[in-house]
Amino acid sequence: MTGSDGLTSGRFRGSQPVIGLMGAPGSGKSEVARALTGEGCAVIDADVLAREALEHPEVVAVLRSWLGEGVVDGEGRVDRGAVGAVVFGDEASRRRLEGLIHPRVHAERARLRSGYVGDPGVVAIVEDCPLLLETGLDGECDVLVFVDAPRSVREERVYRTRGWSAAELALREGAQIGLDIKRERADYVIVNDADPEHCRVQSRRVLSQILSSCSSE
């Protein structure tokens, strides 16, 4: 049973399954999450929570003291591009930033989860977190789904939608656990190498399989 903090679940013992998404940057985890939202799932997007944490005045002040005025824009907001340029080239800085941001993300995730647990309008809870294994969040999930897409496809996507170079993609991917490990840990794989409809069809199919195995346990 998922606990009152919303973060303690065993395999299919909660009122709804908790589905963890894994995959490289640009593979389409958020695309799958969107499809699952349309099927009645509640999605917790760690990137969104991390962005919210970066707006907290205490966090802005700490980043200013660590990285200098250059990481804050004229309106006092964190310049995420500037922070990324530092942390994805320097592991110690990245770890320090994670130490600042992750506790806030974790607290907000717990709050959101406890609101979804037992909600009859929520068929499953989805954790869309690029660092699912790295942060141990996989241990809070009932089932793991790997979203796969070839590197060339991912490069095209993140260039088109985020302006990232292939080198930027490689730096971020290099800061994450390897794809072979993620693939191996997965209960299901969604191959997101074609159009969004192809992704939606597979997402719906995987959800339906998860819900069936959940109800048969």
Ligand SMILES: CC(C)(COP(=O)(O)OP(=O)(O)OC[C@H]1O[C@@H](n2cnc3c(N)ncnc32)[C@H](O)[C@@H]1O)[C@@H](O)C(=O)NCCC(=O)NCCS
């Ligand atoms: C460094 C920051 C400011 C860059 O912001 P930016 O807008 O360029 O990227 P955004 O946050 O949208 O992340 C996009 C993708 O980058 C990758 N990424 C982000 N943070 C990390 C990280 N710490 N390690 C590895 N990859 C990461 C993920 O694939 C993520 O989906 C931002 O990513 C951040 O604050 N990262 C630290 C918090 C974190 O670990 N977030 C991941 C989810 S908890």
Ligand SMILES: Nc1ncnc2c1ncn2[C@@H]1O[C@H](COP(=O)(O)OP(=O)(O)OP(=O)(O)O)[C@@H](O)[C@H]1O
């Ligand atoms: N099948 C697809 N067809 C076209 N565009 C896609 C497809 N899947 C994803 N995209 C687009 O590619 C970009 C990256 O996808 P998405 O944000 O879902 O990746 P992600 O795995 O969540 O990446 P990250 O870990 O970096 O957040 C998005 O702009 C998304 O709209």
